[in-house]
Amino acid sequence: MLDWMINNPVPSALLVLAALSLSFGAILGFAAVKYKVEGDLLVEQIDALLPQTQCGQCGHPGCKPYAQAIADGEAINHCPPGGQATINSLASLLGVEAPSLDAEHGQAPEVKQVAYIREEDCIGCTKCIQACPVDAILGAQKKMHTVIESECTGCDLCVEPCPVDCIDLLPVEEGVREWAWEKPNADLIASDRVPSPNSAEASV
């Protein structure tokens, strides 16, 4: 065997390479089966970035289907509730240029909203309960309904089915706890500033 290999270096090298590639291929194949990653990772990652309002403004019945659609090549600028921030993070995840929001799917909301049921007008039809994608509305047949504010995503889907128009979307009030500092206006230059009335005489 060894003699033959020494005498025939090229065929023996080929044989050794073939044996190696076969064994590595077997190992890789085994590993691919054994350590197979369940589920679609990309869809999960995209879904994690979407705002989960489940509002359907993108034209998909929920955020997960839109995540799937993005993974399949749909544009990333169809999510008004997420706004530019979501588009930016999606763009950086997918390694593409961040487009601006597609106005066809609606405008990014100025402030966060929650649904509010005017309880004296509610007739207890349960239509809004069926429409709510996150089960944030409580109530029963012919009993007054109400929105669990902390669970409401402000998706707007309950407003349309209400036969008595008793649901309003109200802006979320920002308390002291939610408040945060604003980023300074970096583009201000000296001549932009309105001089305060006393500054001139004080500096004299």
Place this chain on the structure above:
Amino acid sequence: MTSHTIWEVPGGIHPPENKAQSMAQALAECPLAPEYILPLNQHIGAPSAPLVSVGQSVKKYQLIADAEGIFSAALHAPTSGTISAIEERLIAHPSGLSAPCIVIAPDGLDEACPLEPCEQPFALEHAAIVAKIRQAGLVGMGGAGFPSAVKLNPHANTSINTLIINGTECEPYITADDMLMQTHTHELLEGVRLLAHTLGNPDNVLIGVEDNKPEAIAALQEAAHKANQKHGCDIQVVSFPTKYPSGGEKQLIYILTGQEVESGKIPASLGIVVQNVGTAVAAWRAVRYGEPLIERITTVVGQSLQVQRNMRVRIGTPMNFVLEQNGFMASQSARLIVGGPMMGYALEQTCVPVIKTTNCLLAPSHSEMPEAPPQQACIRCGHCAEACPAGLLPQQLYWYARSDEHEKLEAHHLFDCIECGACSYVCPSSIPLVQYYRAAKGDIRKAAADKLKSDKARERFEHRQERLAKEEAAKEAKRQARKAAAELNKAKMAAQQAATETSHSQNLASTSTHKDIQPPAIPAIASAEELVANAATAAKAQQDPTLDKARLSRTVESLASSITRMKAQMAEAVSEGLDPSRIEKMAAKLKQTELKAQEAKTKLDAFDKTLATGVLVDAAAQKMMASPQDAAAKTLSSLQKRLSKAQELHLEAVNENKPSADALKQGVIKLEQKIEEAKQALSEAQNAAPSSSSSEPQQPDAAAAAIERAKQKVQAAASMTPEQKAQAAVESLQKRLSKAQERYAKAQETHDENLEAFATGVEKLELKLKAAMEAQQEGSEQA
């Protein structure tokens, strides 16, 4: 006093101290204000819960709001009076927003409710002291407002080895702690002893003071010396070089112990507790005299004030009232800052109240504190990195904050930034760096909160989807069950129909071949399930009929060829005059082979028959599946086809003058009758089930088989004499009638739900038998 090792904190700046202005005057008392506004959330944690209602009169020190949960603090009335409102009021907060407050209208009497003093506070248990401090509503007075009782109650597994009392007060302008240390030295030392006692007398008790407060240091050292001698404790007063921001908790710990608190951890993880001097005094007063926290020392300073001094201000006093007491000149004031010039924030309104953490009101004039010049581009000088006491890279943080790169900000430890403002102070481009960091921190916190909420929404959405799917599946299962039940019912009905139909069709042409097709007829009368099962078995038997048939026919062929070969051999042997015994043997062998061939042939025939039966069973099943209307229509069409065929045959026979012409004529007549009957049945079926849907698509195979079968029957009928035919029909009908009657009787016994159907079946059979007998008589008469 032994000298203590001092470590030097990195970075830091030396801004103008501006501490002399407010120290020139003695500590003053702020008079009673016309109104006290007490925000429910003056501390870190949950807002306290009001215990009073509007219109209720309260006394000084009375508990008006209790702590809600562990991270919360109680609130007490600063003076006697009535609760005029519990409502949203503007508070001292950079946002300029409102928050719920209890408003007290003082009655001017300043009546106090009785307090519970404690003569022997050092005899109290740890828990009792912590409870008293908690009841007094104590929070960290240095600025953060962390509930003190929580800090004094470390986790059971952490032993505290160092207590640090923070008297650093490194921020410019502020002298409240300096004044406190000078005026309340004894109380402070007692407070320090008490806190040490509460924490289990740690090895090191250090009071850290910057060396720009020599009077305070001297007073403290004297008092500490006395206390150490009197009580045998070891309180050290440590002074260290002035540098901003040495007063930060982590910075002070490093200066005094050389230990660094890990990012994201609290000092207790190192066995260290830091308390402000103000907190120590308040703790002493709370435990010793039972006095809740209703006032504090606040520095009121700035060039827009006629008097700059430290004041003892009750919590809830409106700031504009405090400023008025010091000759505030609004026209001179650039802005009102709460806290120091480095870390404080400007207020838009001055009607906000002083709270537990308000250590300074700074009302500078325009010249004293001109507005910051507009920011310019970062020149990457790196001064900020040199100034940062937390060892961060402010410049990098600035770039990332500008471009909202939250992950990178967190990777650069944005949350370790103490927002001291040293970087902004040294920035030659006047970039408000801290504001960028504060904004970025807010954004990150908001994003985290949004993420939490969106995760919750996703979870709820997915659960909802799952629930809906389950509901839908349950509904579908129910629907399927109902459908299956309906189909079974329908099949039963159809089977009955088919039974009658088959009896019709068989009646007409089956005569002598009746025996062959009886197997499908019987299961048709039997229950529907049986029929289906039969059909299934037939189908199974049919699985590969062509193959089996081919095999059988091959055997037959080979046997036939061997017979001819043997015959030839035998003929040869006879002609050659061989041994007769041998010829006999050959003859026997031939006979055997012939027998085998016979057997194979019968097998093949039998196989053919079963094949045909299978087809018939199939057809019956098909019929059963089809609606009665369809079945009737089918029967009719097949009958019509048969009639035309029979007519043709009859014509042929007549033309050729065959003896069978008469018989054929008879058949044609009968077929016509049948068609009439079938038409009736069809119209009946149409009337009976006008709405019954013709769901089953017609299978061409089954139809073809039915046609084939009808043809066979007609041919068979054609080859029989009318007498024979009539006889056979009568016989078979009699058999079936007796069978049907039997079944009917059985059904009557068991009260079968299909009793009526059986009854009509018997009736119909009786009618048919009658008709058949008449036909037979007619036939015999003709003959």
